[in-house]
Amino acid sequence: MPYSVAIAGASGYAGGEVLRLMARHPELEVRTVTAHSNAGAALIDVHPHLRSLAHLTFVETTPENLRGHDIVVLALPHGTSGAIAAELDDDVLVLDCGADHRLTSEADWARYYGGDYHGSWSYGLPELPHADGSRHGDVLTGARRVAVPGCNVTAVSLGLAPGIHAGLLRDSDLTAALAVGPSGAGRALKTNLLASELLGSAQPYAVGGVHRHIPEILQNLRLAGAESPTISFTPVLVPMARGILATITARVADGVTAEQLHAEYVARYADEAFVHVLPAGRYPSTAETVGANTALIGVGLDADAGRAVIIVALDNLVKGTAGAAVQSLNIALGLPETLGLPIDGVAP
Ligand SMILES: NC(=O)C1=CN([C@@H]2O[C@H](COP(=O)(O)OP(=O)(O)OC[C@H]3O[C@@H](n4cnc5c(N)ncnc54)[C@H](OP(=O)(O)O)[C@@H]3O)[C@@H](O)[C@H]2O)C=CC1
Numbered sequence: 001m002p003y004s005v006a007i008a009g010a011s012g013y014a015g016g017e018v019l020r021l022m023a024r025h026p027e028l029e030v031r032t033v034t035a036h037s038n039a040g041a042a043l044i045d046v047h048p049h050l051r052s053l054a055h056l057t058f059v060e061t062t063p064e065n066l067r068g069h070d071i072v073v074l075a076l077p078h079g080t081s082g083a084i085a086a087e088l089d090d091d092v093l094v095l096d097c098g099a100d101h102r103l104t105s106e107a108d109w110a111r112y113y114g115g116d117y118h119g120s121w122s123y124g125l126p127e128l129p130h131a132d133g134s135r136h137g138d139v140l141t142g143a144r145r146v147a148v149p150g151c152n153v154t155a156v157s158l159g160l161a162p163g164i165h166a167g168l169l170r171d172s173d174l175t176a177a178l179a180v181g182p183s184g185a186g187r188a189l190k191t192n193l194l195a196s197e198l199l200g201s202a203q204p205y206a207v208g209g210v211h212r213h214i215p216e217i218l219q220n221l222r223l224a225g226a227e228s229p230t231i232s233f234t235p236v237l238v239p240m241a242r243g244i245l246a247t248i249t250a251r252v253a254d255g256v257t258a259e260q261l262h263a264e265y266v267a268r269y270a271d272e273a274f275v276h277v278l279p280a281g282r283y284p285s286t287a288e289t290v291g292a293n294t295a296l297i298g299v300g301l302d303a304d305a306g307r308a309v310i311i312v313a314l315d316n317l318v319k320g321t322a323g324a325a326v327q328s329l330n331i332a333l334g335l336p337e338t339l340g341l342p343i344d345g346v347a348p
């Protein structure tokens with residue numbers, strides 16, 4: 001018997017991608033999809049690319065509609081999942097793609113989000129190294145509440161954590177500049193971001209240390225062993241439907257060589273199915289990750305500047321959200337971690 005699944009916010013981009021992955025997952029059966037303005041619509045009218053799920057219709061997002069399933073995925077706007085999650089039974093596996101349960105600090109929540117704080121859940125970034133050498137995925141085994149990371153956070157955390165963990169990178173004075181596709185902002189963005197404004201332009205946003213992913217990145221880097229990390233984080237919206245290309249720099253510790261740095265990243269992720277370090281001198285592009293649950297990492301050293309340059313590419317809707325949710329639920333349920341998850345992307 002497959003596990004039964006309900007997805008809240010299934011009419012959105014994140015929910016739609018969870019649906020796409022789950023449609024091919026051998027142990028899962030999506031029984032209920034909920035929406036807000038799209039409640040009552042046929043799934044196929046909202047997600048015409050999901051032909052195998054054409055039998056489903058969106059219902060209202062209520063605790064009653066979500067109850068009675070083994071797994072509930074919440075893909076709702078920030079601030080709306082906390083109250084709904086509190087209505088679900090403790091033995092149901094609940095995964096929140098939004099931010100409501102990511103931050104362990106209530107002060108950070110108040111500063112960057114505001115509104116009611118609902119506490120933190122097990123965090124869904126399995127490949128993150130912990131300071132004690134363990135793999136973060138261990139905390140997900142048997143979990144019944146999982147907070148799926150922010151997509152930008154996943155890119156930056158995977159790019160910095162190994163070097164910081166190994167003591168090769170200084171943890172202050174970090175920088176991350178990200179080229180990001182507009183699907184990261186959800187479907188709602190289209191009403192105020194017309195193609196005429198997006199195409200042919202690159203637009204910075206949340207400039208000056210105000211992006212809400214900053215505390216989440218720092219939280220992850222502390223788990224990896226950073227003592228007092230600081231990061232300058234700047235996202236730039238670019239005209240590509242999906243994808244994140246994070247260009248990260250960090251001061252290297254005295255005497256660290258390019259070979260040593262690269263070898264550390266290769267060793268750290270050698271056993272990971274979804275995080276791949278490219279050969280020395282090679283750097284990824286977003287197109288190599290579209291549709292796949294992979295993060296690709298290029299590691300280099302700018303010797304004159306004394307800084308590591310680490311470039312991470314991933315698909316914000318797969319490894320950045322839906323893939324991370326499925327990977328985490330596989331671990332939580334004791335299934336093979338890679339089950340139902342694509343490693344290959346689509347091209348061109
Ligand atoms: N897009 C991405 O790359 C990523 C998204 N996430 C997170 O996933 C969550 C969903 O994002 P995304 O799919 O992009 O957003 P979308 O705007 O595409 O989808 C939002 C979903 O929530 C529903 N919804 C809207 N308002 C309400 C409300 N007031 N109450 C209940 N449901 C509502 C919408 O229903 P309807 O369409 O019927 O109005 C829709 O199903 C967010 O928390 C987001 O931050 C996380 C990582 C990456």
Ligand SMILES: CC(=O)N[C@@H](CCC(=O)OP(=O)(O)O)C(=O)O
Binds near residue numbers: 097098152185
């Ligand atoms: C283009 C764009 O706006 N991208 C979003 C990414 C959102 C994301 O990663 O998810 P959460 O909002 O759940 O954290 C942003 O930078 O805020």
